[in-house]
Amino acid sequence: MADVKVENLRKIFGSGPTAVRALQDVSFEASGHTFVSIVGPSGCGKSTLLNIMTGIETPTSGSVTITEGGSPARLGYVFQSARLLPWRTVMDNLLFVQQTRDEEARKRCMRFLEMVHLGDRADNYPGELSGGMQQRVGIARAFSIEPDVLFMDEPFSHLDAITARTLRRELHELWKETKKTVIFVTHDVGEAVELSNRILVFAKGGILADDIEIDLPFPRDSADEAVALAKARVLKRFEDLNLIAS
Amino acid sequence: MVASPRFARWASLLAFLAFWQFVVPFFPTDLIPSPARVLQFMWDEVRGITLARATVWEAFGISLRRLSLGFLLAFAVGVPIGLIMGVSRAIENFFQDFVVVGLAMPSLVWALLTGVWFGMGDGAPIVTVFLAAVPFVIINTFEGVRDVPKDLTDMARAFQVSRTRTMRHVILASLMPFFFASLRYGLANGWKGLVLAEVFAATEGAGWTIQYWRDAHRAQGVFGYALFFVIFALILERLVFQRFARRVFRWRPEIGAETTISEMAADQFREAATDTDEEE
Numbered sequence: 001m002a003d004v005k006v007e008n009l010r011k012i013f014g015s016g017p018t019a020v021r022a023l024q025d026v027s028f029e030a031s032g033h034t035f036v037s038i039v040g041p042s043g044c045g046k047s048t049l050l051n052i053m054t055g056i057e058t059p060t061s062g063s064v065t066i067t068e069g070g071s072p073a074r075l076g077y078v079f080q081s082a083r084l085l086p087w088r089t090v091m092d093n094l095l096f097v098q099q100t101r102d103e104e105a106r107k108r109c110m111r112f113l114e115m116v117h118l119g120d121r122a123d124n125y126p127g128e129l130s131g132g133m134q135q136r137v138g139i140a141r142a143f144s145i146e147p148d149v150l151f152m153d154e155p156f157s158h159l160d161a162i163t164a165r166t167l168r169r170e171l172h173e174l175w176k177e178t179k180k181t182v183i184f185v186t187h188d189v190g191e192a193v194e195l196s197n198r199i200l201v202f203a204k205g206g207i208l209a210d211d212i213e214i215d216l217p218f219p220r221d222s223a224d225e226a227v228a229l230a231k232a233r234v235l236k237r238f239e240d241l242n243l244i245a246s
Numbered sequence: 247m248v249a250s251p252r253f254a255r256w257a258s259l260l261a262f263l264a265f266w267q268f269v270v271p272f273f274p275t276d277l278i279p280s281p282a283r284v285l286q287f288m289w290d291e292v293r294g295i296t297l298a299r300a301t302v303w304e305a306f307g308i309s310l311r312r313l314s315l316g317f318l319l320a321f322a323v324g325v326p327i328g329l330i331m332g333v334s335r336a337i338e339n340f341f342q343d344f345v346v347v348g349l350a351m352p353s354l355v356w357a358l359l360t361g362v363w364f365g366m367g368d369g370a371p372i373v374t375v376f377l378a379a380v381p382f383v384i385i386n387t388f389e390g391v392r393d394v395p396k397d398l399t400d401m402a403r404a405f406q407v408s409r410t411r412t413m414r415h416v417i418l419a420s421l422m423p424f425f426f427a428s429l430r431y432g433l434a435n436g437w438k439g440l441v442l443a444e445v446f447a448a449t450e451g452a453g454w455t456i457q458y459w460r461d462a463h464r465a466q467g468v469f470g471y472a473l474f475f476v477i478f479a480l481i482l483e484r485l486v487f488q489r490f491a492r493r494v495f496r497w498r499p500e501i502g503a504e505t506t507i508s509e510m511a512a513d514q515f516r517e518a519a520t521d522t523d524e525e526e
Contacts, residue, residue, distance in 0.1 A: 054404055075404075083401040087419050087497045096415060097405040125497040145405065 002068045002148035002181045003031040004053075009062035011048050011206065022048040023059070023206035030198070033179040037192035039234070040202030046185045048206065050153055053183065068148040076147030076180075078155040082134035084126040090137050091122040094144050112140040115177075116170055132163035136170070143174055149181045156191065168195060172219060189238065193231045194220045201234070203241045210237050279466035287466040288473060298458050298467075300450060302474055309440060309452040312368060316375025317429075317436050323376075324383025324428070331384065332391025341384070348381030353439030361447030370447035371440050378439035379432035386431070390424030422494055430487060441475070 011023040022045045030036045038046050051057040053064050054075060066073045084093045094109035095101050113119050116136040118129075126134050135155060142150055155171075156164035172195060175182055186192050192199050193214055201210040212234060220227045263281050270280045279287075291302040300308070331338040356377040360370035394417055402412040444453025452471065459467025 056400065056404070077401070077404045079397070079401065081397065083397050085398060085415060085419065087422075088415065096402075096411070097407055127497060 001032045002066065002073045003029070004149060004181060004183065005029050005063075005065045005067075006049075006053070007063050007065075009049070009052060009064065010060045011045070011052060011057070012060045021205055023052070026062070026206065026208045028200060028208065028211065030181060030183070032181065034198060035175055035182045035184065035196045036198045036200060037184045037186055037196040038200045038202060039186055039189055039192045041204060042187065044202040044204050045206030046187075046202060047153065049202075050151060050183070050185050054151055066149055073148035074145065076142035076145055076150045078135075078138050078142045078150070078152040080154050080157060082126065082131075082138040084134055084137055084141075086126050089123050089125055090118065090129070093126065093137060094141050097141060097145055099145075108146070109140070109144045112144040113137070115143070115174060116140045130163075132159055132167065135159060135167060139167070139171060139174070143178060143180075146178075147180065149183065152182065152184045154186050157186070157188070164191075169219065171195065176218070189234050190222055190231050193227060193234060194222055199234060201237055201241065209241050212237065277465055279469060283466045284469045284473065287464075287470040291470065291474075297462070297464075298455055300455065302452075302455075302471075305450065305452045305455045306474070306478065308450050309371075309444065312371045312444075312451065313375055313433070313436055313440050316372040316440070317379050317433055319372070319376045320379035320383050320432055320436065321428070324380045324432075325387050325425075328384045328387025329391055331388045338388070345381050345384050345388075348377070349385065351377075353378040353435060354442055356439055357442035357446055360443055364447065366447055366449050368448075371443040371451065371453070374439040374443035375436035379436035382431040382435060383428040386424045386428040387421070390421040393424070394420050426491060426494065433482070437479075 006026060006028050009023050009026040011021075013020040013022055026045075026049065038049065040046055048057065052059050053066070054077065066075065068074070084090075085096060088096060090113065091106070091109060094113065095105060098105040098109070110119065110122065113122055116139055118133060118136055118140065121129060121133065121137075126137065129137070135158075139155065142152075152171075156167055159167065168191065175195075184192070184195065197214055199210075199212045199214060200208055201212065203209040214230055216226050216230060222228070222231070266278075266281050270278050288302075290296065294301045294303070296302070298305075327341060331341055353374065356374045357370070360373045360377070364370040364373065398416050398420070399412060402416055440451075441453035441456070444451040445457045448454045452475070456468055456471040459465075459471060
């Protein structure tokens, strides 16, 4: 079981009077089979938090520890765009990030491609696939390394509503089946409510303003009354925090 | 009548041959040989029958060896310079003017200068190829480094892909089109320089031989060699560049049978050229 521990994280860009506080004393924990969404308006430090958690940036102070049974956890990523190597086939894109490239790895990649319904596209180049299919490959790639913790940075924001909806369902299935810890960044409250058991609401200035548990059965339909109510509740918190201009 | 591109091209060739045949009688003696005479000369050369010191095969063999050596040298020197120019602003500024001058310099200048420096032999042609090709290699490598997709290198790092794998599958792979443009333009410019250098400063090779036929007042030899140059360029383009490009750029859906590699390379070259202009 993976443990994610974020302690007193602070990030300041620049120094002196022009310094920008991107994150202010952010602390939270998550572990096991959980789906945590991080929501907030643009400029609230969501991406900075993700970059620090994934090691792309270093914090000004504070720490992030992500472990699996005491040792460092293996991390998977899904980005805003698919970020596939255009000169490699779909299968080779998955193999590119594997630690070994033996028959076993190939089979594992194929299994995840089939889970996102792209088993028959393994030999295609990314340029021959639609945007939604490419993002599916990105998701299959992240799951194929069998990570302990999966980070996703607004993975559906570039897709049309219908494709995004289908992919959200597939993602939920994958999460249910693989029992991973998912840290999911989004600006879409509806999406967060539909997918997560927990929503961390960030306010401008990089303040972790609220930690909301969503205790509803899956699968969740945005048309469902309970889901709509939960969404309204989170949006209300946004308003209370002055996150939405009235 | 259906005016297919193929038909138009053949028609143009036939019209040219007819015009050529037509004007021959208006010139005194052998100044303009008939197409038939030129073809006869070429056929003899191909079969190894020649008055010159070497057959066309030997002459082109020597030139090709010089071209390859000069270009390998240009690649070995130009790629590292292009790479470091791409990563350091200071180094870019240091080399930039030399590269721009190099791109603008007629190969004739290099051919003349190297002739003075190295005298007759292999030196002048090889160094001319090097000097004529190296700016193209540098500018294209430089552009390529600028163009390495950061989102992909970040992705590789996030997934903890090893440096060597990232170098090979992300960085070098993204540089391929630029290496290809270097190859195409570097070789084309190098070849022009080589022929000139062989005219001035060599005692064998394709450039020397066309000069030999001029000195011997054999117009069919000059015409024939000019056509050999054309055939050589076509073979290089069709058999080498296009095949290589289709293999390397299979993944690019826009590179179909209809797009020639020269068009693609030309696009890239234009981009490179405009970028350089903007920075001045």
